[in-house]
Amino acid sequence: MSTREQNLDVLLASLDPALDPDLYVFCSVPKSEMGRLEGLMPRGTFQEDEGLSVILSQADAVKAGLPDTPVFRRITLRVQSSLGAVGLTAAVAACLAGLGLPANIVAATYHDHIFVPAARGEEALEALRTLSASQTET
Numbered sequence: 001m002s003t004r005e006q007n008l009d010v011l012l013a014s015l016d017p018a019l020d021p022d023l024y025v026f027c028s029v030p031k032s033e034m035g036r037l038e039g040l041m042p043r044g045t046f047q048e049d050e051g052l053s054v055i056l057s058q059a060d061a062v063k064a065g066l067p068d069t070p071v072f073r074r075i076t077l078r079v080q081s082s083l084g085a086v087g088l089t090a091a092v093a094a095c096l097a098g099l100g101l102p103a104n105i106v107a108a109t110y111h112d113h114i115f116v117p118a119a120r121g122e123e124a125l126e127a128l129r130t131l132s133a134s135q136t137e138t
Contacts, residue, residue, distance in 0.1 A: 004082035004110070011088050013135035016078035017114075017128040019121050023058040024074055026104070026115075027066040036064040043074070043113075044106050055106070055115070072104065073121030075114045075128060083107060095131045096124055 005011050024043060028051040029036060037054065040063065044055040061068045081088055089105050092114060096103040101124055104115040116124040 004080045004085075006082040006085045008085065008087040008091065009135060011079055011081055011085060012091055013132060014079040015128055015132035017075050017125055017132070018078055019125045020074040020076065022074070023118055024055055024072045024115060025058050025061045025066070025068055025070070026072070027054050027056060027061055027064075028052065029054060029066070036066065040064060044108075071118040072115040073118045073124075075116065075121070075125055077112045077114070077128075080110050081107075081112055083109075088112065091131070092128065095127055099123065099127055101127075 005014070028048070030051040034052065037052075040056060040060045042054040042056050042060075046053045056064070056066070058068050058071055077088075077092070089107070089112070092105065092112070093103045096114070096116065099120075101116055101120055103124075106113045106115070114124070114128075
């Protein structure tokens with residue numbers, strides 16, 4: 001198992017963000033309707049009191065008869081960050097907030113994934129590249 005980075009300066013300098021071309025939506029599925037998800041591959045799930053929150057491709061949401069808007073693009077930070085790292089989420093959110101961009105951030109085992117409004121995916125990607133480049137210049 002590789003060592004995952006915890007140092008915030010190193011993390012920011014090594015973000016290596018990549019924009020996924022697919023479109024995604026966030027939906028909630030009540031327990032009584034879980035069959036709608038059969039055969040689908042959600043990008044993420046989280047059990048909430050109100051139902052199972054799922055991140056699905058827009059195409060899969062349509063197949064399941066679930067809401068297919070609002071639409072997001074996913075940016076993966078390809079640096080392998082530790083789940084114990086402090087400040088990465090805050091730095092990324094602050095960078096995007098400065099542009100008026102919402103950031104729905106999902107921390108996974110190896111990488112962080114940021115879901116941003118689809119129409120502003122390229123703008124968010126460029127902002128994160130600039131953030132990362134500014135760390136290597138200091």
